[in-house]
Amino acid sequence: MRYIQLPELSHIAALVKKAAHKAGFELAGIAPVGGFAELRRFEAWIAAGRAGEMKYMEARDEAGKLKRASLQSTAPWARSVIVCAINYNTSQPYSVAVDTPGRGWISRYAWSREDYHQVVMRKLREVESQVRRAAGDDRDLITRCFVDTGPLVERVYAKHAGVGWIGKNTCILNQKMGSWLFLGVILTSLELTPDVPVPDRCGKCTRCIDACPTDALVAPYELDSKLCISYLTIEKRSAIPENLREGMGRHVFGCDICQDVCPWNRKAPATEAPEFQPREGLVNPALDWLAGMTADEFREKFRGSPIRRTKHSGLRRNAVIAMGNSGQRRFVPQLEKLASDEDPVVAESARWALSKLLSS
Ligand code: B12
Numbered sequence: 409m410r411y412i413q414l415p416e417l418s419h420i421a422a423l424v425k426k427a428a429h430k431a432g433f434e435l436a437g438i439a440p441v442g443g444f445a446e447l448r449r450f451e452a453w454i455a456a457g458r459a460g461e462m463k464y465m466e467a468r469d470e471a472g473k474l475k476r477a478s479l480q481s482t483a484p485w486a487r488s489v490i491v492c493a494i495n496y497n498t499s500q501p502y503s504v505a506v507d508t509p510g511r512g513w514i515s516r517y518a519w520s521r522e523d524y525h526q527v528v529m530r531k532l533r534e535v536e537s538q539v540r541r542a543a544g545d546d547r548d549l550i551t552r553c554f555v556d557t558g559p560l561v562e563r564v565y566a567k568h569a570g571v572g573w574i575g576k577n578t579c580i581l582n583q584k585m586g587s588w589l590f591l592g593v594i595l596t597s598l599e600l601t602p603d604v605p606v607p608d609r610c611g612k613c614t615r616c617i618d619a620c621p622t623d624a625l626v627a628p629y630e631l632d633s634k635l636c637i638s639y640l641t642i643e644k645r646s647a648i649p650e651n652l653r654e655g656m657g658r659h660v661f662g663c664d665i666c667q668d669v670c671p672w673n674r675k676a677p678a679t680e681a682p683e684f685q686p687r688e689g690l691v692n693p694a695l696d697w698l699a700g701m702t703a704d705e706f707r708e709k710f711r712g713s714p715i716r717r718t719k720h721s722g723l724r725r726n727a728v729i730a731m732g733n734s735g736q737r738r739f740v741p742q743l744e745k746l747a748s749d750e751d752p753v754v755a756e757s758a759r760w761a762l763s764k765l766l767s768s
């Protein structure tokens with residue numbers, strides 16, 4: 409094994425940022441491996457049942473400790489975490505500025521031509537290979553890339569890598585870029601000099617908390633997934649609790665409200681990256697189109713899209729609920745048919761939507 413000298417390590421730390429920019433990331437930084445106060449909050453968050461049905465968040469190691477709360481058992485070799493962030497904002501309007509009757513809303517991150525997991529992973533691998541080259545292609549050097557599925561709370565590492573601060577809406581915000589950022593991380597056995605966290609610039613603002621339609625931001629910096637439209641429309645399987653349906657409004661996949669209203673996103677720059685440009689029909693989509701999609705159309709339209717996560721059943725369920733919230737009686741005939749749909753969740757949601765429309 410080649411011993412990596414300290415001057416070489418500082419060279420690698422500088423190279424990380426250059427390599428990240430070259431790969432297409434707007435921001436990058438280095439965080440230490442742990443010991444952060446925020447990770448104790450993660451344990452409390454799980455204990456309070458805030459993860460809802462997302463059981464993968466609760467995975468534990470052999471000692472019974474939450475895997476995502478510490479890298480000690482899952483990656484004991486890790487010495488630094490490289491965090492990269494990429495802008496996915498496009499020059500489309502914000503959801504809070506659009507109100508076309510009978511149309512739904514798919515969140516900004518999911519309009520893209522290519523699934524962000526693939527885009528970010530491809531770019532992370534470019535950075536990883538440059539780091540490995542700079543370390544002399546040392547075979548003992550360990551590096552692992554993750555987008556979403558790694559055993560860590562990415563936003564906590566992003567904060568400690570100086571990428572941005574954690575806003576009261578719980579998103580990573582950067583003073584210049586705003587919060588329309590995807591994160592990706594590279595764990596490495598190299599002990600690189602960490603960056604310094606940036607200060608919290610939320611101040612007295614509470615716009616995100618005030619604007620959340622389902623009161624999912626139960627306290628500043630604390631989100632209850634079970635109440636969040638993003639969770640309900642993407643992660644929640646089967647029926648959505650009736651008391652939360654009205655608050656979902658026209659959202660059919662994800663939710664952007666707590667970011668749309670954030671002052672730091674007022675001047676957020678737009679990306680020209682072709683991967684993140686919207687697919688046809690997904691910005692402010694027609695609800696009758698989504699609710700009437702066949703399984704084949706769904707597969708075809710959303711091949712390589714993050715929207716596949718909610719599945720055909722979930723997207724139709726969400727579209728039907730949005731129809732119920734639309735106040736548009738022109739949807740009644742379609743909903744009457746859907747009320748006896750072979751998918752029981754869609755059928756039950758359609759009956760709810762019908763009674764809502766007919767009583768309004
Ligand atoms: C599970 C998950 C969700 C869940 C839960 C969200 C949540 N807030 O936890 C749901 C499905 C609701 C969700 C929604 C969204 N998600 Co999501 N999600 C994840 C995932 C996989 C894990 C997040 C996690 O660990 N949550 C656990 C909680 C406890 O963490 P947290 O809320 O971040 O809380 C931290 C801080 O708030 C802080 N803290 C807590 N309390 C307090 C109190 C004080 C006083 C202070 C100072 C700090 C503090 O400590 C906590 C950590 O321990 C990550 C990827 C990853 N592996 O990290 C993506 C990720 C967070 N999601 C992302 C995105 C884009 C979204 C959406 C915007 C998508 C959409 N448009 O619908 C929304 C945003 C909703 C929101 N306001 O957060 C991005 C965020 C990028 C960014 N700029 O921040 C990530 C990083 C994915 C990625 N690779 O880019 N998501």
Ligand code: SF4
Pocket residue numbers: 577619620621622623624625631635636637638663664665666667
């Ligand atoms: S994503 Fe929507 S529902 Fe979730 S916390 Fe933000 S505003 Fe509330």
Ligand code: SF4
Pocket residue numbers: 575576577578581609610611612613614615616617666669670671672
């Ligand atoms: S809306 Fe205000 S409180 Fe919420 S994240 Fe943005 S600056 Fe912070």
